[in-house]
Amino acid sequence: MxxxxxxxxxxxxxxxxxxxxxxxxxxxxxxxxxxxxxxxxxxxxxxxxxxxxxxxxxxxxxxxxxxxxxxxxxxxxxxxxxxxxxxxxxxxxxxxxxxxxxxxxxxxxxxxxxxxxxxxxxxxxxxxxxxxxxxxxxxxxxxxxxxxxNSDIKMEALTNYMKDQPSIKKVYLINQDYSFGQSVRTTARAMLSKKRSDIQIVGDELHPLLKITDFAPYIAKIKASGADTVVTGNWGQDIALLLKAAADAGLKVSWYTYYAGGAGGPTAIKQTGLNHQVFQITEGFANVAHKxxxxxxxxxxxxxxxxxxxxxxxxxxxxxxxxxxxxxxxxxxxxxxxxxxxxxxxxxxxxxxxxxxxxxxxQPIYVSSFGDIPAGQFDEEKTGWGWKQVAKIDTAQTMLPTTCKMDRP
Incomplete structure (x- = not known):
C-alpha cells in the first residue's frame, strides 16, 4: 500500500x-x-x-x-x-x-x-x-x-449507558473484520470489563466486510450462547442483513449499535418486533427536540x-x-x-x-432507541417506528485525550 x-x-x-x-x-x-x-x-x-x-x-x-x-x-x-x-x-x-x-x-x-x-x-x-x-x-x-x-468516544458513551442497565448480563460482540470493527470489539471488551465486571462476554465474532449475504449461521451462534445483548459496529448491508436474520430467527435480545439507523436497518428492526430494544449512538437523529x-x-x-x-x-x-x-x-x-x-x-x-x-x-452525542413514537414525530422507512432519545452526552463529556503529534506546514 x-x-x-x-x-x-x-x-x-x-x-x-x-x-x-x-x-x-x-x-x-x-x-x-x-x-x-x-x-x-x-x-x-x-x-x-x-x-x-x-x-x-x-x-x-x-x-x-x-x-x-x-x-x-x-x-x-x-x-x-x-x-x-x-x-x-x-x-x-x-x-x-x-x-x-x-x-x-x-x-x-x-x-x-x-x-x-x-x-x-x-x-x-x-x-x-x-x-x-x-x-x-x-x-x-x-x-x-x-x-x-471516533469509535472510542462512541463506545465510552454507549457503555456509560449500558452499565446502568441491570438486565444486561451476557453480551455477544459481532463486528466487521477490518480496523474499525476490530477497534469496536477491543474497546467494548475493555470498557465493559472496567465499568461492569459482572457482565459476561459470551461470544466475540469477526466476519468479512460487506461480503455476507445470509447471517443466519451467526444468529444461530448468538442464540446458542444465551446472550441477552448484542454489541455491534456493523454498517451498511451488514447491519441490515444481520437484523433481518435476527427477525427471521426470532432472536429476542437487546442491540447496542453504531449504525442501525442506516439503509434497511429500521425496516429490519420493525420485523424483529423489538420495540425500543435496539439502540444506537449518534450525533443526532430526526426527533431531537430542536426546531x-x-x-x-x-x-x-x-x-x-x-x-x-x-x-x-x-x-x-x-x-x-x-x-x-x-x-x-x-x-x-x-x-x-x-x-x-x-x-x-x-x-x-x-x-x-x-x-x-x-x-x-x-459535539453533543445521543443514545436513542427505535420503536413506537408519538403521533407527529418522524418515523423511518415508513415503518411507523422512529428514534427516541434515552440519553444525551454534552460536548465537554465526549472529549477523550489524543496521542496526536501533528506536523503543520
Missing part, C-alpha cells in the same frame, strides 16, 4: 494557479456507489448534493458555486486512491469520504504525501464518518479533519425521500463555508487554519468544536 501511494503521488500531474481562480468549488465525494456499500454511499451522495444546493442558494462559498463530484471507490482502498487522483486531475482541492476506515487511512496517507510533494497545490480531506481512533491519534494529519465522533433541525429534516425528506443519516455532513459543509469566509479564501491551507479550533453551533443544537490538536470534532 505504501509503495502504491508513493507511486501515485509522484505520478500526479502538476496544475497551475488557474485552479485557485476557478469559479466552482469542487468537492470530490469518494465513497461506494456500487457493491455492498452502495446503499449508504448513494444516501451520502444525495445528502451532500442537497447541502451543496443549500449553500448555492445562499450564494455558494465566497460567491463560488459548490459542486459535488461523485467518485465510486467500491469501498476499496486502492480504488479510492485512483479516484483521488482523478479528482485532483480535474481540479478538485477538497475530498470527502466516510464509509470505511481502511479507505480513510489510505486517503489520509495519500493526501499528506501529495501535499508534501506539491506545496501551493494542497488538497484537504474532510472525513464525515470513518471513525477508527488512529486517524486522529498516531496517524493524525494536518490535512485530515473528522466530523464524526431548526426538524424543519431541515422535513424539507430534506420532501426533496430527497430519505431521512438524514448524517447530521455531521451538515456540520461539515456549513463549517467549510464558515472557515472559507473567515479565511476570505478557498485555498486549502487557509481553510484548514481557519477550521482549527473553530467553535460552531451544530445541526441538532449545542456547541461543537474542532480540536486543533488532532482535528477531531466534538
Amino acid at each position: 505504501k509503495r502504491l501511494i508513493a507511486a501515485m503521488v509522484i505520478a500526479l500531474p502538476m496544475f497551475g494557479s488557474a485552479a485557485l481562480a476557478q469559479e466552482t468549488v469542487k468537492i470530490g465525494y469518494i465513497d461506494p456507489l456500487s457493491g455492498g456499500g452502495a446503499s449508504v454511499g448513494e444516501g451520502g451522495l444525495k445528502t451532500f448534493q442537497y447541502l451543496a444546493d443549500e449553500l448555492n442558494a445562499k450564494g455558494g462559498i465566497l460567491g463560488k458555486k459548490v459542486e459535488i463530484v461523485p467518485l465510486d471507490n467500491k469501498t476499496n482502498p486502492q480504488e479510492s486512491l485512483i479516484q483521488a487522483q482523478k479528482a485532483i486531475d480535474s481540479g478538485v482541492r477538497y475530498i470527502t469520504q466516510g464509509n470505511g476506515s481502511s479507505v480513510a487511512g489510505a486517503l489520509a496517507d495519500f493526501v499528506t504525501k501529495y501535499n508534501e510533494r506539491n506545496p501551493g497545490k494542497e488538497v484537504l480531506y474532510f472525513n464525515y464518518a470513518a471513525v477508527d481512533p488512529v486517524l486522529t491519534n498516531e496517524k493524525c494529519s494536518f490535512w485530515h479533519f473528522r466530523w464524526d465522533a 431548526e433541525s426538524q424543519d431541515f429534516e422535513k424539507a430534506f425528506r420532501a426533496k430527497v425521500d430519505l431521512s438524514l443519516w448524517y447530521p455531521r455532513a451538515v456540520n461539515e459543509m456549513r463549517m467549510f463555508a464558515a472557515a472559507a469566509d473567515k479565511a476570505k479564501s478557498v485555498d486549502p491551507v487557509k481553510v484548514a487554519q481557519a477550521l482549527e479550533g473553530m467553535k460552531f453551533e451544530v445541526f441538532n443544537g449545542g456547541q461543537g468544536e474542532m480540536r486543533k490538536d488532532d482535528h477531531q470534532f466534538f
